[in-house]
Amino acid sequence: xxxxxxxxxxxxxxxxxxxxxxxxxxxxxxxxxxxxxxxxxxxxxxxxxxxxxxxxxxxxxxxxxxxxxxxxxxxxxxxxxxxxxxxxxxxxxxxxxxxxxxxxxxxxxxxxxxxxxxxxxxxxxxxxxxxxxxxxxxxxxxxxxxxxxxxxxxxxxxxxxxxxxxxxxxxxxxxxxxxxxxxxxxxxxxxxxxxxxxxxxxxxxxxxxxxxxxxxxxxxxxxxxxxxxxxxxxxxxxxxxxxxxxxxxxxxxxxxxxxxxxxxxxxxxxxxxxxxxxxxxxxxxxxxxxxxxxxxxxxxxxxxxxxxxxxxxxxxxxxxxxxxxxxxxxxxxxxxxxxxxx
Numbered sequence: 001x002x003x004x005x006x007x008x009x010x011x012x013x014x015x016x017x018x019x020x021x022x023x024x025x026x027x028x029x030x031x032x033x034x035x036x037x038x039x040x041x042x043x044x045x046x047x048x049x050x051x052x053x054x055x056x057x058x059x060x061x062x063x064x065x066x067x068x069x070x071x072x073x074x075x076x077x078x079x080x081x082x083x084x085x086x087x088x089x090x091x092x093x094x095x096x097x098x099x100x101x102x103x104x105x106x107x108x109x110x111x112x113x114x115x116x117x118x119x120x121x122x123x124x125x126x127x128x129x130x131x132x133x134x135x136x137x138x139x140x141x142x143x144x145x146x147x148x149x150x151x152x153x154x155x156x157x158x159x160x161x162x163x164x165x166x167x168x169x170x171x172x173x174x175x176x177x178x179x180x181x182x183x184x185x186x187x188x189x190x191x192x193x194x195x196x197x198x199x200x201x202x203x204x205x206x207x208x209x210x211x212x213x214x215x216x217x218x219x220x221x222x223x224x225x226x227x228x229x230x231x232x233x234x235x236x237x238x239x240x241x242x243x244x245x246x247x248x249x250x251x252x253x254x255x256x257x258x259x260x261x262x263x264x265x266x267x268x269x270x271x272x273x274x275x276x277x278x279x280x281x282x283x284x285x286x287x288x289x290x291x292x293x294x295x296x297x298x299x300x301x302x303x304x305x306x307x308x309x310x311x312x313x314x315x316x317x318x319x320x321x322x323x324x325x326x327x328x329x330x331x332x333x334x335x336x337x338x339x340x341x342x
Contacts, residue, residue: 045108112230197257
């Protein structure tokens with residue numbers, strides 16, 4: 001069964017009464033050509049790729065509902081339909097990376113940015129009231145201001161101690177990563193390494209260098225926290241331009257590692273990198289994580305196909321009399337002899 005909570009923020013994904021074979025999610029994205037189905041978390045706006053066995057009927061139903069929808073907007077490659085009960089359907093055709101990324105990442109980066117702006121505005125209002133009015137009013141306002149400052153510090157302390165992820169190492173050990181560790185981790189070049197980059201991950205036990213798929217998995221989990229302030233539309237555009245300059249997301253990760261390791265940025269943590277570099281890293285890590293998941297599914301499909309072929313061959317042989325099988329072999333040899341004669 002499909003999970004009911006977001007893989008990234010653990011928030012509930014919600015339900016819908018429209019897609020009977022797939023009642024999970026309030027915003028569902030699908031690509032009928034590639035057989036992919038995602039549930040978009042309305043809290044963090046991240047896309048949760050669904051298990052393979054949950055997709056096929058659901059994708060067909062989403063396609064039918066999308067075509068029947070009255071409220072929809074479409075481009076050449078991507079469409080959005082809003083159904084009567086509030087369910088949103090995102091239909092993917094053959095999107096260019098930039099257009100797809102704008103839909104996929106624009107919401108989540110924009111929402112993070114708006115949340116930070118709102119918190120900053122609240123702080124400015126509290127600070128402003130501290131200098132308005134007479135002495136008595138000023139005293140009350142100052143009290144409110146310091147209450148706000150205290151609340152901000154408490155919030156930061158809670159975030160620093162919050163569990164972000166438990167990440168497996170190449171040896172199978174589990175690393176516990178808290179909020180404060182995210183700001184201390186860094187990406188760097190890995191001279192002589194197969195991938196050319198590594199993630200130096202800080203955790204409760206110290207620091208550990210992750211490589212390959214483990215590094216990508218960890219990066220996809222921690223970058224939303226590093227990019228907690230989101231980004232403007234212009235920064236998202238610049239991040240996509242960085243990513244588009246490379247044929248493969250893994251190549252961009254090597255470039256980002258080199259950017260972090262050289263010049264005045266040597267030794268800088270992830271949080272000190274330029275915003276567009278960090279946003280592009282999050283995009284690249286997500287794309288690679290999904291590609292690995294799909295590769296695993298294809299391997300399972302191939303194994304299932306080989307097993308089905310073997311069973312079918314055995315079943316066919318069981319239904320044929322032995323004499324018929326012998327006659328087929330003789331006919332096959334006779335045909336080969338005739339073909340070999342001039």
